[in-house]
Amino acid sequence: MTGPGTDRSGTERTGTERAREVLPGRPTPLGAVWDGTGTNFALWSAGAQAVDLCLFDDDGTEHRHRLEETTHQVWHGRLAGVGPGQRYGYRVHGPYDPAAGLRHNPAKLLLDPYTRAVDGGLTLHPSLFGYVGDAVDGGARDEQDSAPHVPRGVIVHDFFPWDGDRPLRTSWSDTVIYEVHVKGATARHPDVPPHLRGTYAGLAHPAFVEHLQSLGVTAVELLPVHHFVSEPHLLRRGLTNYWGYNTLGYFAPHAAYSASGSGGGQVLEFKTMVKELHAAGIEVILDVVYNHTAEGDHTGPTLSFKGIDNRGYYRLGGGDPARYTDYTGCGNTLDVRRPAVLGLLMDSLRYWVTEMHVDGFRFDLASALARSMHDVDRLSAFFDVVHQDPVVSNVKLIAEPWDVGPGGYQVGNFPPPWTEWNGKYRDTVRDVWSGAHVGIRDLAYRLTGSSDLYRSDGRRPFASINFVTAHDGFTLADLVTYEHKRNEANGEGNRDGESHNRNWNCGVEGPSDDPEVQSLRARQVRNHLATLLLSTGVPMLTAGDELGRTQQGNNNAYCQDNELSWLDWKAVDEDLRAFVARLVGLRRSSPVLRQQAFFEGHEIPGAGGTRDLAWFASDGGQLSTQDWFDTGLRTVGMYLDGRGIRQRDAHGRPVVDDSYLVQLHAGPDPVTVTLPGPPWADGYELVVSTEYPTGEPPKFTAVGPGPIELPGRTVWALRVLRRP
Structure with a gap:
């Protein structure tokens, strides 16, 4: 070991350092890649003046190694003898000038954007923030070391015995999607062993897989499983981010969903889950959040991208580079117009298909990805690259076709081969069953695949992902029980969540002991589900709606990682489950209910x-x-x-x-x-x-x-x- 000293660039070194030579290595691929005898490290940063690779012992001792080589803005080096299980991070040296959009700060340990696994959690501490005190826009950077309070990357071994696992390639017209949260699915399941509940292994357990098969669904759409952390404002209120739309690692399975721990075992466990679901005939679709990151706005923490190259990764305010352009409502927007960011996105997508064997993606707030300057651009680089990619273009692609920016509502406007969450379908069906006087003209379009939205550009009826409920909003049981949201538990004064839900409580607000009210509500639930499953297009069920799940009126349970959100397997409406299975079975056996072409209305010879x-x-x-x-x-x-x-x-x-x-x-x-x-x-x-x-x-x-x-x-x- 050598003590603190000064490296060749004159930067003071504050950590200890192993007597290990850093070889030049290669600039590609990005990330930490083990080759059997050592690991190559490569990090893109256009604004860095120096980069330190930081390795951590099991006891947390840090060892820093300067990466001396740069090629095309990639800092790289190879360390022999470093392999799977090694924890690591980066410290990036460079100017700190928020007014110019520069936020480098070597006091902050940064997660590798390409790390394949993550170890450790995020603890709320002043050192997470790059600025001093309340001086958000000041020129002085905070010098507290964030390493004890942030997660680290983990080097992994990619080998896995797939044993002939192949993509199922279920046709869109045959697809029935089940949107589900990995933890919430089995956290309370009595037939899943306690140590597996709420994990990837729990989702692949026969007790849950058999439920999926009994319903007849063909795909699970998993709420975000890219590694995420909770926002500081939630941690301050004693809450956490449950849904996971706060990504930090785009290549790493979320560590907390692993029964194997966070030392890289989560990668093996995730692959095993996919393999088991495929064996059961069920595809795996990931809900992915490439529109923003967990670092929030200018007041948010410095965890990765912000400290690596803030101007390179994010869309900054045109007139004020100290602020972020926010099309997402989450504080920042990734700048997919830039080659390095677009490359990150595509590398991530390809990795999850080729290495993790997933079958498709649902893109959260996809309109934000398609913005070239300010408007949503159907000819953006994002679309072009996806369409031309031989891997990504061949899996299921679902857009959430809106964001919170001007002109962001783009239902019907994504190009082939995209499918879309059809928000107009949801709104129309809810209007009809809530008693709104809307007639049947719009309903007829929704029942038959929404040709008014998807036919003109050559898409088929399956471009419409039909849904009545989703993770975001009331459960189906609550949709017919409450007219007003009850989100007080979120700590935001019931101001969060949608207020206009196009719903009807059947005449009584909240739970009722009246048998007539109960019967009417049960029928209304069945009416919504029957409409959904008899419509042309691709139906999406929300996990728990087939069981009668309630969130007690909370229609924005994003921060409720507790029994309010988890499926309750002791309070199952068996008749409703049988109803859903009956309708899905009818649909799957009847091609006329899942047509691949739009109806013509022509006479049949x-x-x-x-x-x-x-x-x-x-x-x-x-x-x-x-x-x-x-x-x-x-x-x-x-x-x-x-x-x-x-x-x-x-x-x-x-x-x-x-x-x-x-x-x-x-x-x-x-x-x-x-x-x-x-x-x-x-x-x-x-x-x-x-x-x-x-x-x-x-x-x-x-x-x-x-x-x-x-x-x-x-x-x-x-x-x-x-x-x-």
Whole structure:
């Protein structure tokens, strides 16, 4: 060991140093890559004047090694004998001038943006911040060492026995998504061993996998699993970030979700989870947050990017480089216009596909990634690179098509091959079932794949990810129980969360012991789910909605890492679970309910005048022009002819299916509807009805053409019967 001293650049060295030579190494790939005998370290920083690689012993002792080599703004070096399990970080020397957008501070230990694993947590301490006291914009930087209070990177061994694991490549039209939180899924599951609850291993446990299979879902969409930390304002209130939309490490699985500890075992555990889910026929989609980082605004901590190259990673205020352009509502926005940042994003995506075997991504606040200057640009570099990438372009890509900036709401405007969270679908379905007088014109578009949004640019119905609820907002049970949010536990005076939720509490605010209210609420839940699962497009279920989960009216539980958010496996609505499984099963067995092309409304040759899609009023006639614009209309029949499907099977044969009539009645009172007769049908079989707790009517409920009473607030799915 050598004591403190001065290196060749004249910078004072305050740590101890191993007598180990730093070899030149290579500038690529970025990150810490072990080659079997040593590790190559490479860090991009255009503004750095010097970079120290910091290695940590098990007892926390730090050893600093100056990286003397720079190539194309990448600082690099190789250390022999350093390998998997080694904790490390960086200290970057350079000017500290917030007014110019420069925030270098070697007193702050920085996480490698490319680290594959993270060890240690974030503890609230003044040393996290680069500035002195309250002098946020001052020229003096804080000299306190942050190393004891921040996480470190971990070198990992990439080998894993995939044993023939291959992408499932489930077609979009066959996909049913289940949005779920890794911890919340099994934190309270009695059949998952206690030491595995709330972990990647818990999610892959047979008790949970069998639940997914029983529902018939084909993909899990995991809330963020990139390593994240909690915001200082939450830590000050004694809370933590539960959802995870506060990323710090874009290559590292979140360490707290690992039953294997944080020494790199989380990588192995994550891969094992993916492998087990694939074996069960379930794809893995990641919710990713490339729009902002955990470092917040100008008052936020210096943890990684801010200290490495603040001007290179972030979009700074045009007139004031001391501030950040914030299109995300989270304090900062990553500048994807810059090659190094775009490279980080693409390297991360490719890593999760090629090394971790995930099947797709849902991009949080994707509009922020598509902004070239101020407007959302469909021809931005982000789109171009994604489309041309031979790896990323071949997995499932889902955009959350909005951000909080001007013009950020871009539902329907992302280019092929993107799919989108269809916020208009959510709003329309909620409006219909909450009793709003919106008519059925917009509902008809949503039920049939939203051709008004996705057809003009060549996309298909599966461009629409249909959903009624998501992690952000009321659960489905709460949507029909509360009209007003109850977010006091978040410590923000109930000011957070959406106030306009397009919901109805069925006449009573909050829980009720009234059997009629309970029955109505249960039916309303089934009505939302039936609408979702009978719609063309890709349905997304929110974990727990099939169980009757409540958050007690909290519609922004992002900071509630407790039983309020976790799935309660002791309070399961078994009838509701059976209802969802029945509808998913019907959908998966009926190609006419999950079509790959938009309906044409044309007559089917040889079918006697029927159409692939037809709309019927309650009197049995097809809807008139006046009906389409009648905002008071609350009853409609959607006829889907299985002989008019415009797709072929793998052998080139036309796909033919049963035909269905879906009757939807959102009015409160029973209504007499006339079911159309020949050539549309000779009779009908009621296969799903939301008036029954499991959706299953009495055995073979045959219904003839003609008048029939449809109960209030009900969805029927009727299979068309034809004489031979």
